[in-house]
Amino acid sequence: xxxxxxxxxxxxxxxxxxxxxxxxxxxxxxxxxxxxxxxxxxxxxxxxxxxxxxxxxxxxxxxxxxxxxxxxxxxxxxxxxxxxxxxxxxxxxxxxxxxxxxxxxxxxxxxxxxxxxxxxxxxxxxxxxxxxxxxxxxxxxxxxxxxxxxxxxxxxxxxxxxxxxxxxxxxxxxxxxxxxxxxxxxxxxxxxxxxxxxxxxxxxxxxxxxxxxxxxxxxxxxxxxxxxxxxxxxxxxxxxxxxxxxxxxxxxxxxxxxxxxxxxxxxxxxxxxxxxxxxxxxxxxxxxxxxxxxxxxxxxxxxxxxxxxxxxxxxx
Amino acid sequence: xxxxxxxxxxxxxxxxxxxxxxxxxxxxxxxxxxxxxxxxxxxxxxxxxxxxxxxxxxxxxxxxxxxxxxxxxxxxxxxxxxxxxxxxxxxxxxxxxxxxxxxxxxxxxxxxxxxxxxxxxxxxxxxxxxxxxxxxxxxxxxxxxxxxxxxxxxxxxxxxxxxxxxxxxxxxxxxxxxxxxxxxxxxxxxxxxxxxxxxxxxxxxxxxxxxxxxxxxxxxxxxxxxxxxxxxxxxxxxxxxxxxxxxxxxxxxxxxxxxxxxxxxxxxxxxxx
Numbered sequence: 001x002x003x004x005x006x007x008x009x010x011x012x013x014x015x016x017x018x019x020x021x022x023x024x025x026x027x028x029x030x031x032x033x034x035x036x037x038x039x040x041x042x043x044x045x046x047x048x049x050x051x052x053x054x055x056x057x058x059x060x061x062x063x064x065x066x067x068x069x070x071x072x073x074x075x076x077x078x079x080x081x082x083x084x085x086x087x088x089x090x091x092x093x094x095x096x097x098x099x100x101x102x103x104x105x106x107x108x109x110x111x112x113x114x115x116x117x118x119x120x121x122x123x124x125x126x127x128x129x130x131x132x133x134x135x136x137x138x139x140x141x142x143x144x145x146x147x148x149x150x151x152x153x154x155x156x157x158x159x160x161x162x163x164x165x166x167x168x169x170x171x172x173x174x175x176x177x178x179x180x181x182x183x184x185x186x187x188x189x190x191x192x193x194x195x196x197x198x199x200x201x202x203x204x205x206x207x208x209x210x211x212x213x214x215x216x217x218x219x220x221x222x223x224x225x226x227x228x229x230x231x232x233x234x235x236x237x238x239x240x241x242x243x244x245x246x247x248x249x250x251x252x253x254x255x256x257x258x259x260x261x262x263x264x265x266x267x268x269x270x271x272x273x274x275x276x277x278x279x280x281x282x283x284x285x286x287x288x289x290x291x292x293x294x295x296x297x298x299x300x301x302x303x304x305x306x307x308x309x310x311x312x313x314x315x316x
Numbered sequence: 317x318x319x320x321x322x323x324x325x326x327x328x329x330x331x332x333x334x335x336x337x338x339x340x341x342x343x344x345x346x347x348x349x350x351x352x353x354x355x356x357x358x359x360x361x362x363x364x365x366x367x368x369x370x371x372x373x374x375x376x377x378x379x380x381x382x383x384x385x386x387x388x389x390x391x392x393x394x395x396x397x398x399x400x401x402x403x404x405x406x407x408x409x410x411x412x413x414x415x416x417x418x419x420x421x422x423x424x425x426x427x428x429x430x431x432x433x434x435x436x437x438x439x440x441x442x443x444x445x446x447x448x449x450x451x452x453x454x455x456x457x458x459x460x461x462x463x464x465x466x467x468x469x470x471x472x473x474x475x476x477x478x479x480x481x482x483x484x485x486x487x488x489x490x491x492x493x494x495x496x497x498x499x500x501x502x503x504x505x506x507x508x509x510x511x512x513x514x515x516x517x518x519x520x521x522x523x524x525x526x527x528x529x530x531x532x533x534x535x536x537x538x539x540x541x542x543x544x545x546x547x548x549x550x551x552x553x554x555x556x557x558x559x560x561x562x563x564x565x566x567x568x569x570x571x572x573x574x575x576x577x578x579x580x581x582x583x584x585x586x587x588x589x
Contacts, residue, residue, distance in 0.1 A: 042409055159428050167423035170411065173400035174471070177373045178424050179393045221410055225455055230410045 010251045022136045022246045022264070025144050029196075029203045030212060030238030032151040035158060036196040037217030037238075038230050039189060043169050047097065048085060048190070050210040051104035052197040055081030057206030058107045059198070060131045061114035070135070071146045074206075075198035081107065082194035086187050111206075133265045134205035136246070147199050154195040161185050166227060204242075204265040212238060215272030219279035241271040325387070326351050326395075326479045326511040327372065332381030334367055340535050341367045345381070347530045347539035351478065352509040354502055356522040356542075359532030365515040366401065368532065369481050372513075373398055386478060397472030397510075401483040405464055407457030413467045414452045417442050420471035442470040446500060462493030466500065473504070480504075482514045486521065498525055519546065520567045546570070 013019055040049045056078040063073025081103055088099035111131065118127045130138075139147075158165070168175035168182045176182050200209035220234035245268035253261035327349040334342040341364045349355050359365050370376035372383050373396060385395050405411075411419075417439045422429065443449050446466040451459055456467055465485055472480055482501070486494040502525035505512045516522060519529070529546065530539040533554040538545050545551075546568055551559040558573030 042406075160426055163419065163423050163425055163427075163429060166411075167419050170405070170409070170416065170419065171400060171403045173375075174398060174403070175423070176375055177393070177396070177398040177400075178475075180424050221408055225410050225412055225453075226415065227410050 008251075009247070010254045013247065013250055016250075018137050019246065019250060021139055021141065021144055023243060025139055025147055025203050026136055026242035026246055026264075026268075027239050028144075028147055028151050029200045030216070030242040031235050032154055032196045033200050033209070033212045034216045034220070034234035034238040035155055035231055036189075036193050037213040037215075038220065038227070038234050039158065039165060039169065040193060040213060041217045041221055042166075042227075043189075045096075045193070046210070046214050048100045049193055049197055049213045051085070051100045051107070052078050052081055052194050053201050053206045053209040053213075054104050054107040054111065055194075056198040056201035056209070057131050058110035058114065060201060060206065061111045061118065061127065064127050064131070065114045065118045069143075069146075070130075070202055071143055071150070071198075074202045075150055075195055077107075078194035078198035078201075079191055082190040083187075086190055131201075132205050132207050133263050134201070134203050134208070136203045136264050137249075139203075143202075147202070150195050151199055154192040154199075157188055157192045161188055165189055204245075204268055205263075208265040208269050211269040211272050212241070215269075215276050216241065219272075219276045222279040222283060237272075237275050241268050241275065244271055324351065325349060326353075326385065327513065328382075328384040328387075329368075329372065330382045330384070332368070332371055332378045332383065334364070334371060334376065334378050336367070342371070342378070342537075343535040345532070345535075345537040347537060349479065349511045349513055349528075351511055352505050353527045354505045354512045354522075354525050355514070355528045355530060356519065356526045357513055357515040357530045357532065358517070358519050358522075359515075360517055363532040364535050365517075365532055366483055368537075369398075369483050369513075369515060372396070372481060394475060395478050397475065397477035397480045399465070399468045399472050399480070399482040399485055401485075401487060403464070403468060405456045405459075407455060409455065409457055411456050412453050413448055413456055413459065413463075413470075414439055414443065416456050416467050417470045417474055420474040438474060442474045443467075445473070445504070446470045460493070461488045461490075462496060465489065465493075465497050469497075469500070469504075473508075473510070477510065479511045479513065482512070484515055484517070486516055486518065491521075494521055498522060501525070519570070523566075523568070548573070 037049075040046055056074040059073040059075070059077025060070055061073075062068070062077065063070050085096075085099045085103050088095070088102065115128055115131065164175065164180040164185050167178070168180055168185055172182050175185075197209050197213060200212050204212060216234040216237035217230070219237055220230040224230045224233055245264050248267040249262055249264040252267075325348040329348070330346050332342055332345045333340070345364075345368060347355075357365050357368065367376060371378050372385075374383075374393070382389055418429075418435060420442075421435055421438060440449075440452075443452050446469050448463065448466045448470060451463055456464060459467065469480075469482075469485075480501075485497055489497065498521060501512050501514065504510055513530075514522070522529075523542065526542055528540060529542045530537055531545050531551065531554060533551070534556060536554050538550045538554055546561055548559055548561045551561060551570060552573070560571050560573040562569040562571065
C-alpha cells in the first residue's frame with residue numbers, strides 16, 4: 001500500500017512549496033479558463049481565444065525583455081489585443097475571422113523579435129521556455145496574488161453579464177431588439193477572455209493555453225444539457241487536468257535516471273485531450289444503441305441524432 | 317374600420333423612409349395594426365420587409381417618418397416581441413427549449429440568475445400555450461424547424477408583449493409545419509389579443525387567418541383588407557408595371573400582366589401558391 005502511494009506521489013510532493021504554488025495557480029487558471037471557455041466555445045470564438053494566447057506571449061516576451069512583471073506583460077498586451085480585434089472586425093463574422101488572423105500574425109512576429117533580443121542580449125535561454133511553456137513551477141507568491149485578483153475580476157465580469165451574454169450568443173438580433181447592448185457585452189467578454197488567456201499563458205504557456213481554454217469547456221458541453229452544469233463540469237475537468245498534470249510532472253523527475261522531468265504543460269494538454277475524446281463516448285454509445293433499436297421492429301420518432309434542424313423548404 | 321381609430325392602434329407606422337448606402341429601401345411607408353389583428357407583411361425578396369421590421373424594433377433609424385407603439389413614439393421594447401428570421405441554434409449549445417424561453421423572460425437582466433418558482437411557472441405556461449411541452453427538455457439545436465419556431469414564439473411572448481413581429485417564420489418550414497405555426501399564431505392573436513405582424517413572400521398560406529395585409533414592393537407599401545389591396549390596380553401602381561391578380565381555387569395568383577413586361581418583371585410573390 002505504502003509502495004503504491006509513493007509510486008503515485010513521489011517523495012516530497014505534498015511538502016514542496018513549489019508544488020503548493022503550482023497547484024494553487026494552476027487551479028485558479030483552470031477555473032477561469034473553464035468558465036470563459038464555455039462561452040468561447042458556444043460563441044465559436046476558439047480561434048480568437050488562441051490568437052489572444054499569441055498576443056499574451058508577445059506581451060510576456062516583451063515584459064521579460066524590459067524587466068517588467070510577467071503578469072503585466074501577458075495580461076496587459078492581451079487586453080490591448082482584444083481591443084484591437086474588436087475594433088477591426090466587429091461587423092461581420094468574416095471580419096472577425098480576418099481581424100483575428102491579422103492580430104495573431106502580428107503577435108507571433110513581435111514574440112519572435114522580443115525573444116530574439118532577450119536571448120541574444122541577456123543569454124537567458126529560459127525565456128523561450130517560459131513564454132511558450134509557462135512557468136507554473138517558478139512563480140512567486142506575489143504572482144499568485146495577482147493571478148487570483150485578475151482571475152476574480154474576469155469571473156465577476158462574466159457573472160455580471162452572463163444572461164445578456166448568453167442571449168446575444170443565441171441570437172444577437174433578439175438580444176438587440178430587447179435592448180441588450182450586444183456590442184459592449186461582446187467587448188466585455190473579449191476583455192475577460194484576454195485576462196483569462198493571459199493568466200493561463202503565464203501558467204502553462206502561450207501555445208498551450210488554448211487547450212485549457214477550449215478542452216474542458218468542449219468536453220463539458222458534450223456531457224451536459226445546461227449552461228450552468230457545463231460551467232461546473234468544465235471547472236472540475238480543468239482543475240483535475242491541472243492537478244494531475246502537476247503531479248505527473250513532479251513524478252516525471254524520478255522517472256528514468258536522467259532526472260530532467262517533463263513539462264507540466266505537456267501533461268495538462270495530454271489529459272485535456274484524453275478527456276475530450278472520452279466525453280464523446282456517452283453520445284457514441286447512445287447512438288449505437290439507437291441504431292440497434294432501429295434495426296428492430298419500430299423506427300420510432302427519433303430525429304435527435306444530430307440531424308440538421310432545417311428541413312428543405314417545400315413552400316414554393 | 318379598426319384602423320380609423322388611430323389612438324387604439326398597437327402599432328402606427330407613418331411615412332417611414334429608409335435609405336441604406338444610397339439605395340432607397342423604404343419610401344413613405346404608412347400603416348397601422350390594431351389590437352389582436354393578424355397582419356401579413358407580404359412582398360418579394362429585397363422589398364424591404366426585414367428593414368421595416370428593424371425600424372419598428374428601433375434597430376434601424378428611419379431617415380423620415382415615425383413609429384408609434386401603443387400610441388407612444390419610438391419602439392417600446394417591453395411591448396414588442398420579436399422572432400428574427402435567422403436564429404442559428406447550434407446542436408452543441410447546451411440550451412433546452414425551457415432555457416431559451418426563460419431567457420426571453422430575463423435575458424436582459426444583469427447578474428447571476430437565482431432559482432425562481434414564479435419564472436419556472438411562467439415558462440411552463442408559455443410552453444403549454446405554444447404546445448411545446450413535449451420537447452421542453454430537449455436541446456433546441458436538435459429540434460425540427462417547426463418545433464424551434466414554437467420555442468422562439470414562446471420566448472418572444474413570455475414578456476407579455478402587445479405586438480409580435482415575425483420575420484419570415486415560414487421560410488424554412490415544410491408546408492404542414494408552416495400551417496401549424498400560422499394556426500398557432502392566429503389562435504394566440506385571438507385569445508390573448510396580441511397583434512401579429514408576420515413577414516412572408518408567400519401570400520396564400522396566410523389567407524385564412526389574415527385580417528389585413530401590408531404589401532411591400534420596390535420599397536413602397538399598400539395596406540388594408542386583403543380584398544382591397546391584392547388587386548390588379550393597387551399592385552400595378554406599387555410595382556410600377558402592369559400586374560394581373562387571378563383568383564383560382566380559393567387562391568390568389570399575382571402575375572406580371574403584359575407579355576412585354578414579363579421579361580423584365582422580377583419573380584413575383586404569391587404567384588405560385
